[in-house]
């Protein structure tokens with residue numbers, strides 16, 4: 001066994017000290033960005049000079065760390081953005097491993113080197129220490145390749161440590177000295193050749209009580225447990241995991257294929273490709289659906305080991321800039337996303353069919369895409385202007401405010417400020433007994449002193465006993481969407497509807513979860529930054545969500561704002577640019593919502609997330625005999641870029657649809673974003689406002705507009721170009737944010753990326769539920785019966801005369817003229833030719849079909865003549881509205897109000913009453 005040797009103390013203490021300094025290096029280096037609080041920043045800047053040499057060392061250290069990290073990632077299939085690297089700590093482990101190998105292996109014959117080894121790792125872990133360099137290097141490489149999975153890496157680290165300690169325990173009970181278990185007082189050399197301190201700690205309590213016969217099973221249980229922790233395996237899934245491991249190592253056996261079809265249908269990625277379980281948690285932080293791919297499993301593990309991350313997320317925005325330089329408006333608890341196993345959006349059954357018994361015909365199995373859907377890399381987005389903690393202008397403003405207080409004899413002082421990208425908030429403290437109004441009254445004097453008419457006073461700053469004076473920066477900073485999405489808060493939020501909003505006044509990132517809003521009203525004057533926000537929002541979703549997770553309906557009556565997104569696979573219909581069709585699309589959304597609710601009700605779920613989770617877990621069973629294959633529903637995001645345009649065309653319908661969607665859609669995973677540059681009461685009606693609880697106000701021209709959006713003044717004081725007040729549901733004090741900016745080139749790159757991944761699959765089935773209902777055109781109104789008679793008369797007689805209609809149908813001249821107009825608008829008769837009878841365009845054999853069409857019956861297909869005529873009519877709006885594309889597939893033809901096409905006045909054509917061609921025939 002081990003022989004005692006002289007203790008080489010010096011090398012050991014040197015090594016320890018070295019370790020300590022190195023540990024500090026990388027930790028400091030990987031701390032994200034500067035703290036947000038101004039005082040902290042000032043403190044930082046004071047200490048900057050003295051730590052210059054330290055930062056040079058850190059830079060050198062990080063240079064080598066990144067070089068090794070790059071080597072570790074060279075063969076990895078996953079490419080990583082520069083900003084996502086976390087090489088500092090893993091490099092430290094790597095260095096330890098190399099040093100351990102040098103001392104423990106290469107220089108083992110040198111007494112001094114051997115001594116160093118014994119006094120460090122040897123004394124701690126015993127004989128296992130000889131294997132530790134390999135373990136450390138492999139773990140370091142793993143960490144370099146998987147930096148974002150902090151939660152998983154922590155778990156694996158704990159499991160690995162327990163594993164090593166358990167093995168040390170084995171060594172400790174089997175490598176005895178003089179037949180006895182080694183004790184610490186036997187010295188380091190003896191410990192090093194047994195199980196070390198850790199081996200002693202874990203084994204001796206058992207050895208002394210239950211002898212070696214009891215200790216070995218206990219140590220085996222620890223070892224086994226550590227493997228379960230490392231591999232994230234709940235005890236009830238061990239056999240399944242072993243089978244998966246066998247599959248991964250040796251491929252799928254034919255016998256298994258037959259048995260485990262169901263399991264194969266729970267894929268990890270969008271396209272259904274399977275990923276070994278130990279990598280499933282990988283996407284937990286950045287891809288919602290990955291995190292819950294095996295929900296039952298995760299729950300079991302979370303129950304065992306806790307899940308601090310999920311349980312600590314809050315419902316309402318939390319401002320924690322001092323700690324993380326980020327403001328989270330994120331909540332993923334209630335609407336925790338689920339895994340969508342199938343690639344495609346699958347239509348629910350028709351509304352009138354009992355959802356549980358719906359036929360599979362309405363839910364066609366979409367073709368499975370073989371290629372995995374890859375989200376765009378964050379590196380595609382450029383960084384913004386580096387934030388400044390302060391500038392000379394800030395000191396100047398502090399002096400100006402202080403002199404105003406002095407001049408007016410107000411006992412108050414500026415005690416600090418926090419500089420945001422657009423404005424700086426100066427914090428003013430009042431002397432005891434001084435009224436808050438003493439400062440608020442001075443608003444215009446302060447404006448005058450700082451030469452800015454956009455001074456906003458907060459009395460008090462929410463959460464602080466201080467008055468805030470917000471004054472625009474003369475040197476604004478651009479907040480890039482890339483920086484916002486790369487922030488820690490964004491990385492931690494797994495929800496696919498999490499979007500980057502921008503930065504707050506303290507320089508913290510503001511991230512929001514659309515699912516929690518659950519609907520958003522965005523308003524602001526023209527040029528204030530509304531469209532830029534809508535772009536950032538949609539791009540955030542393209543960056544973070546796969547089409548199977550989020551689908552979108554984009555309504556862009558202005559035709560240019562959202563055109564860039566045409567063809568992205570998240571769309572369920574081409575971008576809608578026609579206001580009338582947009583109103584109809586909203587009605588379709590209401591139907592989709594109703595169908596989702598039918599499903600929720602019939603399967604007994606309250607929220608679509610619960611339903612989806614249950615579908616993924618295979619817990620939802622369709623009734624006996626039903627062929628329906630259940631699929632999870634993606635979130636549906638409906639974006640209206642100019643609400644005013646819709647409200648002009650069909651105010652009642654649009655308002656009805658919006659109100660219905662906003663009242664109910666939350667639980668069905670449907671979320672609405674309404675943007676307008678006309679925040680007046682006729683556009684943002686009381687009903688709409690009452691049901692859209694989250695608001696984002698950009699600069700507006702009047703205080704009235706501000707009240708319409710936020711129910712309070714403030715937005716009129718904003719300075720435009722993305723400066724906004726954000727009031728998510730549940731907050732009464734809006735927070736000031738600078739919206740994230742996205743350059744057109746970046747947007748184009750992202751759109752190109754997602755378009756390359758997948759073709760859009762526009763909904764083809766939407767006609768089905770609507771077509772089942774008779775849809776009489778609005779312009780026919782109550783005249784359907786008489787119009788049918790008129791059509792029958794004219795088509796069967798092949799004689800298009802208004803007089804004939806007057807006589808045969810016993811209607812007045814005006815009514816007969818209107819009927820003729822209606823028939824002309826449907827291309828049943830030709831245009832008026834003075835006193836001559838009109839041409840009849842439809843043959844008698846097509847009469848039944850034409851009557852069915854007029855009745856709005858489902859399935860009524862047009863005759864070739866009518867179809868050709870209809871095509872000409874349809875070509876008119878399509879030609880002027882190319883982006884509407886295939887929207888006819890989306891809204892059934894029967895639903896289109898053709899009165900806008902006819903241009904008829906409703907009172908007959910140019911028939912002048914003396915048209916009497918009918919009389920000429922001599923018929924009665």
Ligand SMILES: Nc1ncnc2c1ncn2[C@@H]1O[C@H](COP(=O)(O)OP(=O)(O)OP(=O)(O)O)[C@@H](O)[C@H]1O
Pocket residue numbers: 478479524525526527528529530531532533677698720721722723738739740741
């Ligand atoms: N977040 C931002 N950061 C920096 N500049 C911005 C930001 N948002 C908007 N801007 C600037 O303001 C200009 C107008 O923005 P945007 O087109 O979004 O306004 P809008 O409110 O949509 O106007 P409109 O209603 O006329 O379309 C942009 O061209 C850009 O220069």
